[in-house]
Amino acid sequence: MIPTPINQQSIEHAAALLRQGQLVAFPTETVYGLGADAANPAAVARIFAAKGRPDDHPLIVHIASAEQIADWAETTPETALRLAAAFWPGPLTIILNKKACVPLAVTGGQQTVALRIPANPVALQLLQAFGGGIAAPSANRFGHISPTQASHVAEELGDSVACILDGGPCSVGVESTIIDLSDGHSAILRPGRITRSQLKAVLQTEIRLSPQTGTRAPGMLAVHYAPNTMSLLCPANTLNAMIDDLCSKGKLIGILAFSPAAALTPCAHLIRLPEQSEHYETVLYSALRELDKLQLDMILIEQPPDNEAWAAVNDRLGKATV
Ligand code: TXA
Ligand code: MG
Numbered sequence: 001m002i003p004t005p006i007n008q009q010s011i012e013h014a015a016a017l018l019r020q021g022q023l024v025a026f027p028t029e030t031v032y033g034l035g036a037d038a039a040n041p042a043a044v045a046r047i048f049a050a051k052g053r054p055d056d057h058p059l060i061v062h063i064a065s066a067e068q069i070a071d072w073a074e075t076t077p078e079t080a081l082r083l084a085a086a087f088w089p090g091p092l093t094i095i096l097n098k099k100a101c102v103p104l105a106v107t108g109g110q111q112t113v114a115l116r117i118p119a120n121p122v123a124l125q126l127l128q129a130f131g132g133g134i135a136a137p138s139a140n141r142f143g144h145i146s147p148t149q150a151s152h153v154a155e156e157l158g159d160s161v162a163c164i165l166d167g168g169p170c171s172v173g174v175e176s177t178i179i180d181l182s183d184g185h186s187a188i189l190r191p192g193r194i195t196r197s198q199l200k201a202v203l204q205t206e207i208r209l210s211p212q213t214g215t216r217a218p219g220m221l222a223v224h225y226a227p228n229t230m231s232l233l234c235p236a237n238t239l240n241a242m243i244d245d246l247c248s249k250g251k252l253i254g255i256l257a258f259s260p261a262a263a264l265t266p267c268a269h270l271i272r273l274p275e276q277s278e279h280y281e282t283v284l285y286s287a288l289r290e291l292d293k294l295q296l297d298m299i300l301i302e303q304p305p306d307n308e309a310w311a312a313v314n315d316r317l318g319k320a321t322v
Pocket of ligand 2: 137138146
């Protein structure tokens with residue numbers, strides 16, 4: 001499937017495909033999504049088939065405006081409205097109790113629904129042209145690295161999608177922050193670009209970091225977002241010695257490093273990533289994909305600092321490595 005350039009016609013065509021129950025891959029600011037009409041259980045079933053994803057894993061419903069929360073959520077807590085006003089359109093997914101009419105196929109059988117307005121012009125045009133909610137997980141095979149470019153989707157999902165809208169590289173590059181408001185408390189189920197401090201500043205309450213009982217996020221499985229090549233996290237001060245040791249044994253090594261002192265040795269395939277966490281996030285997945293194609297014995301990843309700015313990166317790297 002060749003990615004389609006964006007124009008009025010391709011957006012209208014993609015919206016028509018969604019209305020027919022077909023799958024459309026589209027860019028968001030975080031990663032590319034694999035979209036289907038969220039109100040059509042047969043269309044949603046195609047997402048699970050294309051991804052090879054277990055069908056008890058819930059999907060995010062993408063909407064065009066905060067007024068549409070009421071189409072999906074039983075009640076709209078005031079906290080949800082405050083977060084929506086502060087962060088939507090943007091990389092924040094809010095979990096609320098679902099309305100009876102929301103198909104269980106979308107929610108993985110749960111009584112809660114995940115909602116988000118993406119901050120990407122193509123996603124917003126598609127949502128407006130379609131009119132309803134678009135259920136979309138990341139457009140990768142289950143457990144693999146999320147796509148941040150249209151070509152990643154084409155490589156991975158090929159002809160199982162009816163259309164891939166090419167909106168260029170994603171600006172954020174890691175999946176949305178997920179906050180669960182469904183039980184009257186606030187809990188972060190997945191860290192992302194929007195940090196716990198930013199959420200706390202708006203909600204003015206304590207926010208838990210672990211999921212509450214009854215909610216499931218496959219992003220929280222131990223192995224997820226993983227390249228095929230064995231990948232290891234390595235502290236900056238032991239990285240060079242580790243590389244030299246492996247190279248001396250004839251191993252083919254890939255390196256992801258960000259600090260200027262690290263990985264100066266010429267014997268490995270090095271991708272130097274930005275030192276600033278937000279810029280690092282934007283290019284992390286494409287760098288992992290690039291190294292993963294090189295038939296290496298191992299990928300060594302320089303361990304980032306353990307602080308809030310790096311929370312999303314550390315979460316994803318923890319799941320991508322052994
Ligand atoms: O940035 C993103 O969130 C991207 C773009 C396409 O919007 N989407 C994405 O979807 O990352 P996916 O399916 O790869 O991850 C969605 C996460 C999963 O971990 C899922 O379990 C969680 O959202 N989720 C969805 N509905 C949920 C619910 N009702 N309760 C708990 N977790 C839920
Ligand atoms: Mg995913």
